[in-house]
Amino acid sequence: MPKVSDAHRRARREEILAAALRAFTAKGYQRTSMADVLAESGLSTGAIYAHFAGGKRELFVAVARTTLLRRNEELVAASSGVEPPSPGEILRIVLGGVLRDGIEPRILLQLWSEATIEPEILEMVHEAIGVVRTSFRAALERWFVQHPEYAPDGPEAAAERILPVLLGLGQGFMVQHSLFDGFDAEAYLDAATAVLPS
Amino acid sequence: MPKVSDAHRRARREEILAAALRAFTAKGYQRTSMADVLAESGLSTGAIYAHFAGGKRELFVAVARTTLLRRNEELVAASSGVEPPSPGEILRIVLGGVLRDGIEPRILLQLWSEATIEPEILEMVHEAIGVVRTSFRAALERWFVQHPEYAPDGPEAAAERILPVLLGLGQGFMVQHSLFDGFDAEAYLDAATAVLPS
DNA sequence: GTCTATAAACCGATAGAC
């Protein structure tokens, strides 16, 4: 197999995806036209369709999947240390990672909105969220094992119970970060940590 | 002033807005065409543009504003009783109202996503959220006044601190209700109530 | 105010040369 050609191909794909992410972030998925992605990438119609025959939708799915799964890697890395992070710390790790990455949270709002309408996108969200959910659950369980006073009916049950709340707090963070003027991320995280067990 | 004409005008507007809400709920804001709203209302292009010159966007803003402000009325009504509701109960009242109203939470995801892009819609969301936030804050304060053990630095500060968390839990509810298969609303509310002070 | 008909713009995707 031609290694160079393959590497070039991958590099080109990454380049296109990066341009697509910039375009989607700026104008939102729906309002971004292929012309916008073309302009952002400096390439032309044919060049892009040669790599992403699925067009706009495939670009969005690819961009979003990458973004969601990167959260997962961070969480796995952070929670495999000796001292398992508390629920509040888990939230901080994941949300902090999003911001450090320079990801505009609003792209997530757009993804959720699209998933509401397009079955193909919903499917991808289900898949990615499933992975993330599993990581959260595992991280929570590890903490509850060491703090049984918060898990009277066992770490699995306690983790399962609090999981939607933790996810909900993360989702609320994205919404408020995107929509509220002067949103105070630190205050939000402090308040969330205060209500979560620790 | 011609009272009858005015009443008719208002009735017609309500009729159009109801049709628009049905159409937006079914297909989402972006994918709903004016043709869809026309079909749903049984009226014609001219009829609608005579009442809503701003077109699709104006319809969406009007529909969303009404919906958001109704939440506020419910909360005001519920929290003016003798026994102020706890944070968990406040969440239950508002989220229960949304579902009882037959509102599809996904329309809210679409609203947030649009607000991310369209300044006019963002402005409306700011305004409506401001009203709702004020109600939440007032309701929380009333409860903290009666439970000073949770408000060491005064009810105002405690209310202000927990407000974003409560809103975040509500927003997370909408996201999960819209996107997760088999989402268990009761379990979510129970878990949220368990972490909130009561 | 409301209807029918239509214009003007735009978009995603393809065809074919190089």
Add this chain to the structure above:
DNA sequence: GTCTATCGGTTTATAGAC
């Protein structure tokens, strides 16, 4: 693989009769 040029299908909004 990439470029230029363009087609077919939609969409919003308007024009003009009633």
